[in-house]
Amino acid sequence: MLPFILTGVGIASLITAYLTDGFGLWSDDSSEKYLAILGLSGAGKTRLQYYFRGKHYVEGESITGAFGKELGQAKITEGKRTIVIKKGHDIEGTLNGLKDYTTSEINKADIIFFLFDMRNLLSQKEKDNVLGYFDFVFVKNTLKKKIVLLGTHCDESKGFNASKLFRTQVEEIFSSYLSDTYTDSKNHIEEILLVNLKSDKDLRLIKQKLFK
């Protein structure tokens, strides 16, 4: 009788263990992350949120709007590793929207992506807007969470901002701004990446940042 009972208990344990992710013994090494994707209007926040969640971005889609958009949970994999992207919020990139949502997004975040349209660094007014918002994000990031800076739209002004020279200029503008303004910025600025969010190669590069 005893062998039957032991076998039964063993099978029941195995089923329980399977249903509860193996008590961590054979879990798939997945971790959960909340992504705060911040930036001014048109920087590419929605496109990036959609990419991480496997949603198709339709060109000419409507702007995010005053309510923002609630986004579902998703899983992404890189090799054998999996990350669960927690439910999130695609925020409106106007000053009103950013004022309302930036702090709460940063507080929830495991990683912060700060997006800016590279072309905006060329005119003084738009540059001030980008850097002004970055200041706001930096000040609100009291827990010094890692920030990935993404300069976007490097595809848009062909032959110009795609050039090495322009990329170097953008990197220099941000690097010198950071080192002049924030002495400890190197501790939590993960990287400055200049990307084209329409390029699969660049999107994969951004994805890799989640697995670092």
Add this chain to the structure above:
Amino acid sequence: MENLLYIQHEKSGEESYVFIQDKLISLQSHPDLNLSNFIKVKSYFLKINSRKNPKGILHRNPFNGYVITGVLNEKDTYGRTMLFSCYYNGDLNQLDKYIDNCLNQIDKSINQECLKFIKVNIRRFVVLRNVLLLGVISLMAYQIFK
């Protein structure tokens, strides 16, 4: 509360268009104006979402107003379809005039399909409210006169 209409500017970093009643105002000259009180209703009584394009969202809040998100015919500088958000608690027959009046001042226009969606669903809300009211009154009358 007064009617309010809000539109994100077509250019990044520019101040959004805000109308109080049908007067275009600058947010900088109204620093105490909290848009969240008007258009970002957290608790609403009912919500209808348009599943098809063009997008339209209608919220009915408990204090007699409607919070509406709708589509314009114009695109922003990034080629995205522009939206408006509106808090409205006036005469429902005057809603399209109110929206048109505001939009004309900034050379914009509402998508007609979207306007149709809004008007049809406001009518549904009104019918639903009347049915509910009638139900409650009938129950009360039954309790009193039985």
